[in-house]
Amino acid sequence: METEHKLTGYLTTRVPKLLFGLSAFFGIITLFGLKTDAHHAYASYLVAFIFFLGISLSGLFFVIIQHLTRGGWGVLVRRVPEHFMNNIMLMAILFIPILLGMNHLYHWLDPHAAHDHLLQLKAPYLNKPFFIARSVVYFAIWIVSARFFFRNSVQQDYLGGEMNTDKMQKRSAIAILLFALSYTFASFDWIMSLEPHWFSTIFGIYVFANSTLALLCVTILMYLLFRKLGFLKEIVTIEHYHDLGKLAYGFIIFWAYIAFSQYFLIWYANIPEETMWYMPRLANGWGVVAFILVIGHFVAPLFAFMSRHVKRNLLTNGIFAATILVLCLLDVYYVIMPTVSKTFHISVWDISAVLFIGCLYFGVFFIQAGKYSLIPSKDPYIGESINLDNA
């Protein structure tokens, strides 16, 4: 069964080479940006990094939650998120430029921050050694969890039996706990501390809601791509696209719920130290972006993709996933960029950083996907996924 469901052809040979070539090209542009316009380009790089890191982390979340809930429906669509989760090691390498450029990004590292009373009070948490140590711990947690779930899943492809599933189910509880804490604190450290005076306890969940939506969309698109090229045509059926679409639809609402919860309390209390985060984000063109996000990331898809017929049509399902994926990137951009750029304008570095990391990310993804079976063919619950039926 494994040999039948393997990714072959140019997706595993020529496409990764092309992607690596493009990545090198955009990497040089990004590098040029980091040298000449460090202030802006490092933030652009952070946007791209956070976006693709989010896909990997939410891939990990998707896999953990499948094992934690003993989910049967998603077995056939688990391998792609598993490969995304496995890309966390690539993201660890791509974190190095952020460590090198942290002085450009995080102004609490500036020497004159010492005169800032609030930053002095926050110094026991926001200081360079502790920041680096925490980052190392986050990546350690993610790499260990991702490796564990990936290794067991692919091992099961040839071992069969329930041993690997038992192990993964047992570890999934502690893994989800560590995941939630590390994701929240990583969001605080790497994104929220861009504005070190500001704080929002819900911030990690906000970032998580957006990244999980991005993961579901990119997963749908990846399976559509495989289908288009003739892989898994009879295996991943309309029922799986429907279920992934439903989950994505749920996360659209979840994202809006969390985003509004954060905005609402700050708007109501109207305290300067909290509203300072939203003020620049609602002026100088950023207000338009906020409006696009409210409409495009929530209101329009809420109605447009409510119907099951839209989710069960592969074309509309794909359009939905592609649109939302772009808006997820815009959301990351909206959260990070106003810190360095008071007016909304997309620069060359913004585009080159996304393409640099994106091409590298998918290049590695395709090579990895070609090495293993496209489905966890010996998972004990695979029957449930094959017989999936949304009635």
Next chain:
Amino acid sequence: MKLIVAEYKDVPSLYHAAEAFRDKGYTHFETYSPFPIHGMDRAMGLKQSKLGWISICGGLIGCLSGISLQTWVATKAYALVISGKPLASFPAFIPVTFELSILFTAFATVFGMFALNKLPEWYHVIFNHSRFHLVTSHGFFISVEDKDPKYDESTISALFKQTGGETIEVVTDEN
């Protein structure tokens, strides 16, 4: 109202009998079982339920009621300035609007489901079948109503027998 009713031994025979009636073009037939059977809607050839449309109507009514009630209260009935905000401050209205949308959707769904199923219904002709009381424990039944354009007792009972139906009875309000 007149029904012709047959009892079946188990789920597979009921399921295949339903498929046979669907394929023969019967439209006013009903299946009865002690528990829900997956895929029975498809075996019977039922169309997509209209319940979703009722739910969304409920939701939209809830949404509009939430917004209009609060706008009226905040700007006309009790026009009080609260924490220096404009009278019609829509962010403040969203939680209640959201909750009312959910509540009305739930009401519309539950009561819409009742209405579509014609519930509550205390009496039905099929209760006159001699063994129908078994439907809550281990009985499986199919009934065909005389409204069906293809209603013909002899061909239907032949189809019942062919698909494994037993205790075939014609029940009316009189017996």
